[in-house]
Amino acid sequence: MAKSIPVTSSQPFSQLNSLWWVVTLALVVFGAMVIKESWIAGLMLIMFGAVVSPYGFARILAWLSADDPLQIRVAIVLLALAGSTYVLYEHTARVAADAAEETRIKALADAQAAEAKRTAEAEAQLNSTKAYFAEHRDAVLAEFATAVDGKNLATAKAIRDRFILAIRDPEFDQILNRYVSLKDEVERAEAEKARQAKVATLTGQLASVSATDYTQAIMIYTQLVALEPANKSYQQKLERFTKVRDAQYAKEAAEKAAATAKAERQKKIEGQFSGWSGAHYKFERLIKDAMNDPDSYDHVETKYVDKGTYIRVISTFRGKNAFGGMVKNTKIADFTIDGSFLKEVQ
Incomplete structure (x- = not known):
């Protein structure tokens, strides 16, 4: 005997089914919006929307004689969204790549067309210059020669620049050689003038x-x-x-x-002495070690004499003698510049 369809699936207008009608409508609307970008992704969303609709899903469950587990419809919705998103992404990427390639091809074609136009214009200009020279050869040569002989470099340069690539004429080449020599001569003269001016400026600066x-x-x-x-x-x-x-x-x-x-x-020398009492650290220790009563040591004054390679330290102090009386005494010793003891001076 066939299983009966659960209540949640057989009553399409129940509260839960109303929610699924909203989901269905959302998928269909989303599919309709996407279909203009990718018809495959749009149809996928619409198709899955029909599958998860209460009416469509109820028919599928009846055909399969199955229950209506909620997670299956949720999984179908997630699958629809993921699959359509992937298809839409791939389609968009392919469209963008095709558009970029079309743009590149168009830019290349435009560049080739521009280059061809420039070449054609240059060729036309060259032919026009050749034709002009052929018709006015004597006048052009005369003007060129006059400019060179008159040292009018600006005019001569303009004539040279206009005809040098368009013609091959022996007389023109002779005048051109004279122009080059004149140009070099003028440039050398200008360079010499500038050098002399620079020398004059520098020699003038020396005075100050x-x-x-x-x-x-x-x-x-x-x-x-x-x-x-x-x-x-x-x-x-x-x-x-x-x-x-x-x-x-x-x-x-x-x-x-x-x-x-x-x-x-x-x-180094000052580092051997106490900044507070002025006593020589090492000499003070040596003096205390030699006293009868080191605890009675009382520093009075310490001076030193710089001997060049060493210093001579004179230390005056008080202390108890063997009889317990306080006496004043002076000791003299030599130390290296680094503070090492050398000898005691009697």
């Missing part, structure tokens, strides 16, 4: 440079030597200022090194 401003003088003479390599005077002055500067730098470096060494030496 002080005798001890070696850096500025070296900079100026370096430029002058580059501008006039054959000028021995510039070379000699450059060498002299360079030697003086280097000697000055060496002297300053030596003085700095000496000052640093002196400061470090003084720091």
